[in-house]
Amino acid sequence: MQETSTPKNSNATEIVYSTKTYDWLISLVYRTRGILFDSIDEYFSENNRDRILRAQYPTVIIGNHVEEGDVPALAAIHRVVQPKIKFAIPAREDILKKHFLVKEFRPKGTLKFIFGFIDRTNLIPVFLRYIGCFPVKRPFRDNARELLKSGELRNMVDQEWNTLVERVNSGRNLFMFPEGTFNHDGYLNQIKKGVYFIRTKIKDVHFISFTLTYDYISAKKTQLHIAYGENFDVSESANSDEVANIVKERLGKNYVATTGNLLSMILMRLSSEAAIGKDVLFKRLQSFASEVKKKGKEIHVSGKLFGSHLEDAFQHILQRGFEHKLLKIDGNGRVLATEKLLHKEGDTRNLRKKNPFLYHANQLTFHKPELDKILLSLSDSGI
Numbered sequence: 001m002q003e004t005s006t007p008k009n010s011n012a013t014e015i016v017y018s019t020k021t022y023d024w025l026i027s028l029v030y031r032t033r034g035i036l037f038d039s040i041d042e043y044f045s046e047n048n049r050d051r052i053l054r055a056q057y058p059t060v061i062i063g064n065h066v067e068e069g070d071v072p073a074l075a076a077i078h079r080v081v082q083p084k085i086k087f088a089i090p091a092r093e094d095i096l097k098k099h100f101l102v103k104e105f106r107p108k109g110t111l112k113f114i115f116g117f118i119d120r121t122n123l124i125p126v127f128l129r130y131i132g133c134f135p136v137k138r139p140f141r142d143n144a145r146e147l148l149k150s151g152e153l154r155n156m157v158d159q160e161w162n163t164l165v166e167r168v169n170s171g172r173n174l175f176m177f178p179e180g181t182f183n184h185d186g187y188l189n190q191i192k193k194g195v196y197f198i199r200t201k202i203k204d205v206h207f208i209s210f211t212l213t214y215d216y217i218s219a220k221k222t223q224l225h226i227a228y229g230e231n232f233d234v235s236e237s238a239n240s241d242e243v244a245n246i247v248k249e250r251l252g253k254n255y256v257a258t259t260g261n262l263l264s265m266i267l268m269r270l271s272s273e274a275a276i277g278k279d280v281l282f283k284r285l286q287s288f289a290s291e292v293k294k295k296g297k298e299i300h301v302s303g304k305l306f307g308s309h310l311e312d313a314f315q316h317i318l319q320r321g322f323e324h325k326l327l328k329i330d331g332n333g334r335v336l337a338t339e340k341l342l343h344k345e346g347d348t349r350n351l352r353k354k355n356p357f358l359y360h361a362n363q364l365t366f367h368k369p370e371l372d373k374i375l376l377s378l379s380d381s382g383i
Contacts, residue, residue, distance in 0.1 A: 015057045016171040018084040026131060029075035035111075036069055038221035040076050043256060043300040044228050053081045053208055053228055058168050060198060061087075063210040064188055064251045065177035068104055070212060071095070071128075073224060074175055077210055080228070081173075088167030089175045090160075091133040096125045132172060136160050161197040168202055178247050185348040186362030188252060196243040199234045207232050209247075211254035213363055217320050217356050218259045218304070218313040225256035227300045252366035256300040257292050259285075259313045264360035265371060267321065272342060275334035282314050287383045291374045299367055326357055 033040055044051050055061060061077070063070070074089065094100060101107075101115040101124065118124060168174050176198075179189040199205060209229035216222050229250050234243055255261075263285050270276065289305035304313065318335065321327035326341040344358060351359045364371055 013057070013169060014171045016086045018086050022086060022131065023078075023084060025127065026075050026078050029072050029127075030079065033072065033076070035114075036072060036222065038219040038223045040073070040224045040226065041256075041302060041304075042076065042080070042226045042228070043254075045230050047230060048228070051080060053077070053210075054231060055081050055085065055173050055208060056083070056206065057085055057171070057173060058202055058204070059206045059208060059231075060168070060174045060176055060195065061208045061210065062176050062178050062195060062247060062251070064212055065179045065182055066212050066214055067182055068095070069214070069222065069224070070177070071133075073212055073226065076224075076226060077175075077228075086172045087132045087175050088164070088170070088172040089128075089131070089133045090136040090164060090177075091128060093135040096128055096133065096135050098122060098125065100124060132167075134163070134167065136163065161194055164194060165198060165201045168198070168205070174198075178244075178251075185351050186359040187365045188248060191244040191247045193240050193244070195234070195247050196238075196240040199236070199238070199243060207234060209250040209254065211251050211256075213256040213258060213261070215258040215260035215302075215360070216352060217264075217317045217360065219316060223258070223260075223304070225258060225300070225302060227254035227256050229254055249366075253298060254300065255363045255366060256302055257289070257296070257305070257364065257367075257371075258302045258360075259304055259310065260317060261360040261363045262288055262292065262305065263314065263317050264357040265364065265375065267327070267337070267357045268341070268361050269375070270327075270335065270337035270341070272337050272339060275330045275332070275336045277334050278318065281318075281335060282311065284378060284383055285314060286310070287378055288375065291378065292371065295374060296367065296370060299370075320356060324353075324356065326355065 042051075053061070061081070063077075071089075071091070074087075078087070095104075099119045101119050102112065105111075105115060107115050164174060164176065176194060178191045178195050180192045180194070181189060183189045195207070208231050211227045211229070213225040213227065214222055215225065232246075232250065234246060238246070263281075266281065266284055266288065285305075289301065292299055293301045293305075304310065318327065321341075322329070324340075325338055328336050328338050330336055341355065341357065344355070351362075
C-alpha cells in the first residue's frame with residue numbers, strides 16, 4: 001500500500017511517498033552493481049557537507065544520458081535523495097519488454113546465462129514499472145523522418161512531454177534525461193525542450209542535476225562516477241534557449257576527471273613521429289592529476305588518480321590502445337600514436353569502440369580550455 005500525504009488544501013496534489021518495499025527493491029538493484037560496474041564513486045559540492053540531495057515536491061532530477069547502465073545508476077542516486085518521494089522515470093519502450101537484457105547487452109558466457117534467466121522471469125519489466133518507469137516513444141530517434149513527413153512528429157513530442165507533466169502532477173518527483181537519447185561521442189547531445197516545457201506547465205517546480213561519467217578503459221569493468229549538482233530554479237521568464245543553456249552548463253561542468261579521461265587527453269596529443277617512454281607518460285599523468293586537483297577548483301577529481309592501483313589502470317589503458325591499434329611501440333619500447341588515433345573525422349555513433357581515447361577526452365570538453373592550459377604548462381616545464 002503506497003503512502004500519500006495530502007496538504008490541507010483539498011485541491012493540492014497528494015504526494016506519493018515511498019514505502020519500505022519500494023526502497024528495499026531499489027536497494028537490491030544497488031547491491032547488484034558489481035555485475036555491471038567495477039566501482040561507483042560519488043561526488044558532492046563543497047556546500048553539500050551532509051551529502052544529501054534535497055528534493056522537496058515537485059522536483060525534477062536531471063542527468064546526462066549515456067547508456068543502459070544509467071537506469072541501475074539511478075539506484076545509487078536514490079540512496080541520497082531526501083525526502084523519500086516516489087519517482088516517475090521515463091524509459092524507452094523496449095526496456096519494458098521481455099528479453100531486453102540479452103538483446104541489448106549481448107552478453108557471453110556466464111553473464112549470458114544470468115541475463116537470460118532474468119529475462120525469462122520477466123522481473124525487469126515488472127520491477128521497472130513498480131518503481132515508476134513508464135514507456136515513452138523516442139520521436140527524435142525512432143522513425144523521426146517518417147513522422148516529420150507525415151506531420152505526426154510535433155504531436156508526438158507534445159504528447160510525450162505532457163505525459164511527463166502528468167506524472168509529476170500525480171505526486172511523484174521526476175527523473176529525466178534532457179538529451180532524450182544516448183550521447184555517442186562522450187559529451188552531451190543537444191538539450192531538448194522537455195525541461196523548458198515542464199517549467200512552463202508546473203508552478204514552483206525545482207531542479208537538481210547529476211552527471212554520470214563512465215570510465216570504460218581503466219579496468220576490466222566500467223567505473224562509474226556520479227557528480228551531484230546543487231538545487232536550482234529556472235526563471236519563469238527564461239526562454240527555451242536560455243533553459244537549454246542552463247541545463248547544458250549544469251550537466252557539463254560536473255563531468256569527473258578520471259584516470260581514463262585525463263590519460264586520454266594526454267594520449268590524444270601524441271604524434272606518429274615523436275615517441276615517448278611509458279615512464280614519462282605515467283609521470284605526466286600523475287602531474288596532470290595533481291595540477292587539476294590543485295588548480296581546477298570547480299572540477300571533481302577521482303581519488304583513483306592518487307591510489308595504489310593507478311599504475312595498473314595506466315597499463316590497462318595503454319593495452320587498450322594497442323589492441324585498438326590507436327597506439328604502437330617503437331624499437332626502444334616507447335609509445336607513438338597511429339594514424340587511426342590522429343584521424344578524428346567520421347561517424348561518432350560508435351566512438352567509444354572506434355576511438356575510446358577521443359571518446360573519453362570529449363567528456364572534459366566543458367573544462368577543456370583550463371585543462372589545455374595545465375597540460376601546456378606541464379609540457380613547458382619538461383614533464
